[in-house]
Amino acid sequence: SQQGEEDPQALSIQEGENATMNCSYKTSINNLQWYRQNSGRGLVHLILIRSNEREKHSGRLRVTLDTSKKSSSLLITASRAADTASYFCATPPRRSNTGKLIFGQGTTLQVKP
Amino acid sequence: EAGVVQSPRYKIIEKKQPVAFWCNPISGHNTLYWYRQNLGQGPELLIRYENEEAVDDSQLPKDRFSAERLKGVDSTLKIQPAELGDSAVYLCASSSPPGAGDTQYFGPGTRLTVL
Numbered sequence: 700s701q702q703g704e705e706d707p708q709a710l711s712i713q714e715g716e717n718a719t720m721n722c723s724y725k726t727s728i729n730n731l732q733w734y735r736q737n738s739g740r741g742l743v744h745l746i747l748i749r750s751n752e753r754e755k756h757s758g759r760l761r762v763t764l765d766t767s768k769k770s771s772s773l774l775i776t777a778s779r780a781a782d783t784a785s786y787f788c789a790t791p792p793r794r795s796n797t798g799k800l801i802f803g804q805g806t807t808l809q810v811k812p
Numbered sequence: 813e814a815g816v817v818q819s820p821r822y823k824i825i826e827k828k829q830p831v832a833f834w835c836n837p838i839s840g841h842n843t844l845y846w847y848r849q850n851l852g853q854g855p856e857l858l859i860r861y862e863n864e865e866a867v868d869d870s871q872l873p874k875d876r877f878s879a880e881r882l883k884g885v886d887s888t889l890k891i892q893p894a895e896l897g898d899s900a901v902y903l904c905a906s907s908s909p910p911g912a913g914d915t916q917y918f919g920p921g922t923r924l925t926v927l
Contacts (some may be wrong), residue, residue: 739923803854
């Protein structure tokens with residue numbers, strides 16, 4: 700079963716534009732993580748936001764978390780062609796201390812040069 | 813620091829044949845995960861190891877899938893016999909220390925095609 704649902708499923712933008720992806724989840728969480736997957740490659744961890752945080756920045760990435768709405772967003776500013784990839788949100792079950800992550804279906808981002 | 817290593821990168825087999833995937837986690841990482849990723853989907857956990865102990869294998873189809881992590885380092889995931897529906901990317905990940913949702917480091921995956 701998948702915990703997170705990303706929206707949109709696919710996004711196409713021009714280089715230099717901002718890209719926003721959303722993630723909704725079903726159960727309470729301790730934290731939410733975003734991963735990137737380039738075509739044919741493994742996943743790379745981008746950022747982790749804890750349940751008591753509302754916003755977090757890392758370079759051109761900005762993540763927000765709204766626990767009341769059970770949703771998170773990932774904003775990539777000033778996008779580059781190299782940002783073309785699939786982006787997944789992932790959450791551990793709240794009562795779990797196992798390190799298990801449940802991934803959403805992902806958003807496929809295409810940045811056109 | 814070397815990342816998670818997986819082999820082979822690609823495997824094509826006929827149905828009913830056996831297949832095995834190998835993973836070498838990041839040095840010092842106690843926790844190892846095997847995920848399956850179907851086309852257009854996110855990864856789904858198959859099994860998680862803490863050292864050499866399988867602590868979560870609830871999603872592993874035990875009739876045909878098996879895994880081992882001898883000496884708590886390298887791991888092997890096996891499918892016997894393979895079915896058409898097993899075509900997917902099999903990802904290995906590791907993390908340390910074990911805990912609630914710590915960052916996981918993924919290998920490049922093995923893309924399995926069952927004909």
